[in-house]
């Protein structure tokens with residue numbers, strides 16, 4: 001995302017935590033650490049109806065790249081975000097049960 005802060009645009013990368021099975025909106029799940037500039041700007045400034053520029057998506061950490069009968073997800077911190085997307089997709093589509 002390109003965040004238009006008062007000091008100029010800041011680029012920050014976030015995982016899409018939403019699922020392609022719910023295609024009419026996309027979501028990111030963010031956590032601001034102490035001292036955060038970019039992510040903190042989102043909490044302080046984004047309101048319903050606001051617009052920010054987005055680039056991508058990029059990356060290939062996807063269930064489609066790792067088909068399996070069962071999954072074990074282990075994550076920490078913001079590492080949970082891709083798994084939120086995967087779990088939502090599994091919940092909606094349950095393709096391997």
Ligand SMILES: Cc1cc2nc3c(=O)[nH]c(=O)nc-3n(C[C@H](O)[C@H](O)[C@H](O)COP(=O)(O)OP(=O)(O)OC[C@H]3O[C@@H](n4cnc5c(N)ncnc54)[C@H](O)[C@@H]3O)c2cc1C
Nearest residue numbers: 012013014015029030031033034035036037038039078081
């Ligand atoms: C592939 C990928 C996916 C990601 N997905 C997510 C996601 O889904 N959700 C999420 O929340 N984040 C995600 N991130 C992390 C995100 O992109 C940001 O890096 C993160 O939010 C920190 O940015 P910030 O603007 O909050 O902090 P920044 O302002 O960039 O600061 C980062 C840290 O550095 C410290 N710092 C800043 N300036 C200085 C300085 N001059 N000296 C010493 N320390 C300093 C700050 O205290 C802060 O803790 C992802 C990153 C990658 C690469």
